[in-house]
Amino acid sequence: MSPDALHATLAAFPVSAGAFIVTLYGDVVAPRGGEIWMGNIISACAAVGLSESRVRTAVSRLVAAERIEGVKDGRKSYYRLTPAAEKEFQRAARLIYRRPRAEPLQGWHLVALPQGPGREALVARLTRLRFGMAEPYLAILPDRGDPLPPLGAPHFRATTEDDLTEMARAAWPLEALSERMERFVAGFAPLEGILCSPEEALGLRLLLVHVYRDIALSDPALPLGLLPEGWKGPEVRALFARLYLQLTPEADRAVARDFVDRDGPLTADPTRIARRIADLSYH
Numbered sequence: 608m609s610p611d612a613l614h615a616t617l618a619a620f621p622v623s624a625g626a627f628i629v630t631l632y633g634d635v636v637a638p639r640g641g642e643i644w645m646g647n648i649i650s651a652c653a654a655v656g657l658s659e660s661r662v663r664t665a666v667s668r669l670v671a672a673e674r675i676e677g678v679k680d681g682r683k684s685y686y687r688l689t690p691a692a693e694k695e696f697q698r699a700a701r702l703i704y705r706r707p708r709a710e711p712l713q714g715w716h717l718v719a720l721p722q723g724p725g726r727e728a729l730v731a732r733l734t735r736l737r738f739g740m741a742e743p744y745l746a747i748l749p750d751r752g753d754p755l756p757p758l759g760a761p762h763f764r765a766t767t768e769d770d771l772t773e774m775a776r777a778a779w780p781l782e783a784l785s786e787r788m789e790r791f792v793a794g795f796a797p798l799e800g801i802l803c804s805p806e807e808a809l810g811l812r813l814l815l816v817h818v819y820r821d822i823a824l825s826d827p828a829l830p831l832g833l834l835p836e837g838w839k840g841p842e843v844r845a846l847f848a849r850l851y852l853q854l855t856p857e858a859d860r861a862v863a864r865d866f867v868d869r870d871g872p873l874t875a876d877p878t879r880i881a882r883r884i885a886d887l888s889y890h
Contacts, residue, residue, distance in 0.1 A: 637700070642686065675688055700883075749830070794818070
């Protein structure tokens, strides 16, 4: 591919080492056993301009945060997901790769936010689950039948025939999310149909997932009637799916050729990979 196209895409979406390593685990490592050699982490991050020293620092921080855990085998170091991180990655993967849910809105999840100690941590947890802060003491989320993990606070479901447009637009930063969608389309659309090497394909696919992940994990999946005019959610999803499928043959070739754990080349879970590709094929 053209070096200018690659450099333009990398310049448009700068990444931090820690967050990018999380993307690497979610996209490549989690469906292939959960463990990877440190050298592969370094090389994957180098494709988006991250230095070895930054990567090693980020890995140490992820270990300290109990997201990954390391083991030595001879002179080589390997890192695998912790059980808690694996569960979190599976929840995130459903939002990133799964085809959009067709089920109609069933109602709303509501959580009353307490005052005092624990409130800040609860708000952070709910925000990661895509809840919006509708009022100072109320968090809301559309109920489409998806199971929720433990929230750490009492919550209930409700239905209403009232117009919630204004409340929904105030609860989530929809304008900022819309701007990120616009940047995604502008930055990645030029890559459609581009030819690249296995290493370039893997780097671009990881960058694609990294940027889209932030959008997918922030999008509350509101009914279209509650969204701002010109909402690009479906267009962004379709572009992500097309590019992911376009880049995957060469990207997976790089993974199969170069990526290892303590037992040798990474072994993909065929069921998880097939489900991912099937879901992305229906965008």
